[in-house]
Structures are given as structure tokens and as C-alpha cells.
Amino acid sequence: MKMRPTYTDSEDLGLVRQAHSPTVRRRRLAAELRRIREEKGLTIDQVAEQLDWHATKLSRFETGRRAVQPSDVRALLAVYEVQDRERDALLTLAREARQRGWWHAYGQAVPEWFEVYVGLESEASALHLYESEFVPGLLQTGDYIRAVHRAAQIRASEEEVDQRVMVRVARQKLLENDDPPHLWVIINEAAIRRPVGGVQVMRTQLEYLVQAATLPHVTLQVLPFSAGAHPAMGGGFHVLQFGPNDPDVVYIEYPTGTIYLEKQSEVERYTLMFNHLRAAALPTDSSGELIARVASELGK
Template sequence: MAHETRSPTVRRRQLASALRELREERGLSIEQVVGHLDWHPTKLSRFETARRAIQPSDVRALLDVYQVDRADRDNLLVLAREARQRDWWHAYGQAVPEGFKVYLGLEAAASSLQIYESEFIPGLVQTEDYIREVHRATLVDADDQDIEQRVTVRLTRQKLLTRENAPKLWMVVNEAVIRRVVGGPLIMRAQLERLLEATKLPNVTLQVLPFTAGAHPSMDGAFHVLGFEPADPSVVYIEYHTGTLYLEKAHEIGRYLQKFDHLRATALSVSDSCSLIKQIAHDLRE
């Protein structure tokens, strides 16, 4: 993975994995380690699952317990300091939900994104007006300032697709996504045209899952699979109304990759998908 694309979120995951491996290699349980350090077991558990940021001083304490040699120790301490850096989205405060900050960090470092959306255009290829309308519909208690901040955050995210070392994005969208008129005909037509423009990028692939496909493996909703270079395992991201879910176990990732393979095999071809989108956009002119 290129150094410049590794976000603090990914560094935290790498550090957590390294610390867990060190403990297991020494044959120590969490209870034995926290006994040496007078910590609560939950503290170490959260460090090892990257659910809590870890101070360099805590890393040093763990490395002392694990009796790590100087070279490995220095590398892990550098990783610990990098993991505590702040990314661009922290400036937007509550406009970025806490659970979604993790996703932004993973997305920024991903080498591939496989996305199935059942209800709306994927965020990385939404127009400004479409973003605003989706937020107005889903964030019923948000004021205009909050919505505009979220619009800015999403537009900033989209730079990901045209940066150097941009990830490969493969989207499968339900036919309902391109037929649901969000914000009125003008806004929706512009959104469909933006979607077609995105497919011209060499790293973007789009397919439409037609209604005629009938029942399919992802009837239970949307999901994202974020892939990384070989050193980092993939992550499945699922969003629901009151929170987010990250799946990292090998068998879970395998199930969702299998789902995605089935979806793109069942979906329209890339050319037929674009033709359908063009037809729907044309109909919105009438």
C-alpha cells in the first residue's frame, strides 16, 4: 500500500493487528497482560480491535511486556504516532458521524471499492443537488447548516476517484436507484448524466441490476467491500438507520464477495447499463 494513501484509520488497524499478534506469539492472554499493567481488560481489547486510539506511552508499556527488540519497537512507535494524526474530515465535527469517520479513513486508503446500492446513487458519484436532497429526506431533524456541511464533506470525498493511485470502483445499483426521481426531473436527469460521466473514468465500472433479475442474494440491503493491498485484509461496511457495522472476519468477507460476484453476474452488462441510464435520462426531458 502506498505510504501517502494510508490514513490514520488504517494505521490504527495495522497497529492493533501487530499488537494482538505479539501477545498471541508470546502465549499471553489479555488477562495476563493487563495484570502486568494494572489495566482493565476492556482497555486492551479495544486497542487490539482498533476501537480505541492508543497513546504511544501505552504502546511502549505493551512492548515492554512483550520484550520487543529495538528495531521492531521503533517501527511500531512510529506507527502509533501516525495513527494519532487527524484527517481532513475532523474539521467538520458533528457533520461526520463518529462511526462514519472510520469508513472515511478506510475509503481513503482502499485500493478497491465494490459497492451495491439498493436505494440511491453511490455517494462518490452524486451531484451536489442530489446529495442535498438525499440528506433533506433522511436527516429530518437537521438544519440547513448541518446539511450544507454534509454536502461539502461528500463532495470532498469525491476527489478520491481522480487522485493519483485512485481506487478501482465497481458499482452495482438496483434499477430502482436510477428510476427513483430524487429532487425532481431536472436534478435527477443531471444526476444520471453525472453517473454516465463517471463511467468514463478508467477506474470506474457501473452495472444496473434490473427488476427482471427477480430475487437476488442482497435483497437484505446495500453493502460496501473495501479492498486493500495484500498486507491489509478487506472490510465489509454496512450502514443502517442508527449506526454502522464493520465486518472483518475472513468468512464474513468471503460471503459478501460471493454476493457481489453474483450481483455483477446477474446485472446488465456495462454497455447495456449505460444505455438504460441514457434512456431514463432522456425520458426525464419530456
């Protein structure tokens, strides 16, 4: 992505991205361990008893809620009698799952409840986002990011705001990868009309959106007021899509935390909602024209 906007005090982030997200690796390892146990016809209680573990420990391994030590994986694979290449591949996966993600370099600027999302986002093949109140983070300019954080983090110091801006800029490098995810964004018209950060900041943000929409891996639509009632009037959501080895995830954020939905029925419901929004939103060309028109009207 060659046309990134200029960001104050954030050009040299010293960022080294990992080739793979440890978050995604943990999910994949959890799924594989669960699959192997079920193929062997063993229950969680039976395996836990053989290893002298509490059943909760294994359950958390299989749901990805707890990191798995390579030594624990070896013990499980011995019980399951897994050998040779499959064993080596799973042990490699276990080691990769324990690596620290690039976001750990930013410390508390990335809250623990948000780390999972950043890890998933880093390796998604497609991101389908609906936002009702603001421009999605991956397409925000530096000044817009700062204004959003100042409004949301009422008690944050200027240093804390600066750190959060840098984290969001680091996340945006995802769109500059050689093989970036396909980003499909639907923005409520209210989000392009609310002058976040003031007239000049908002005009620059809207002009950047028009430019970003020309990228081959970015699709941008505006859901106009004229669409009336729609399925996502409760708020924004993200559908993160992966390859065949990793199930899709729905992400919903609220002021004090996040919700991750992974059940197939839940993901299908939000995928259907997104498809309805795509149909109700303006076509891409018309969306770009509306954004450009709103930008030109600002300050008049």
C-alpha cells in the first residue's frame, strides 16, 4: 500500500512482523488436538486421567483458551500414539503458538482483551467489517486515530494516546504486505458525516478513504441513510475469514471488552447480515462519489 498518509512521530516504529500469528497457531493446534482425541474415541476425562491432569486443563487446551507447552503436547501425542511427521508438525505448531506477537513490543498500549483480535487480524485472508460510528481502524489517518482515542479514552495521558496511535499505525502495515487480506468495509453514512477531530482532520480522512478504495484489495461501500432499517442497527461487527484449516471468527467490541463468536451458526448469522448490508449499501463507485462530495462540503 504505497499511499499511506503521514503520521506524526510514528514513522520509525522499529516493527518486525512475524511470518505467522501465534494466536492463529494456538487455535489451529487446539483444533488438531481435539480432532485427534475424538478420532481415537477418547473422552477428555479419560485422557486427563491417564496424564494425571485435571480435565479442565485439557479442555482449555482444546478450546485455545490456554497456551500449550510443547512438553504437554508431547505427553498428549504419546497417549494418542501419534508419531513421525505428524508428531513433528504438531510440535512445531506448539512452539510457534508460544512465540510473542509483534504487538507485545507495545506493552499495555495493546490491552489484553484486544491481543486476540490483533493476532487473528494479522493472518486473516479476508476482513469483512461493518462500522456504524467511525472509519475502521485499518483505514484511519493519524490525526483521526488520535481524535478517536482522545474521545474514547477520557482519562488517558497524551503519552498513552501516542502509544495507541502507534499501535494502530503498525496494524495498518498489514495492508502493505505482498499478499494482503481482502478488506471489504461497509461504513454507515453517519460515520462519514460526523467531523471527528474537526473539519480539516475529517476532510483529510475522507480524501484518504477515496484513495484507499482504489486499491485492488480494498472494497469500500457506504450504507446510506436512505437504506432505512437494516440488520446491524445494534452496532458494528467484523467477520474475519481464514483458510480451510481455520474457522472464521466474528468480532464485536464494546467499551470495556470484546466478544468472539466461533460457532458455525453464529458466524453464518453475521455473514448473512454482512451480505444484506452489501446489498443495501451504495455500489462502490457511488460510495466513493458520496465520500468525495461530503469531503468537499466540509467547511463550507
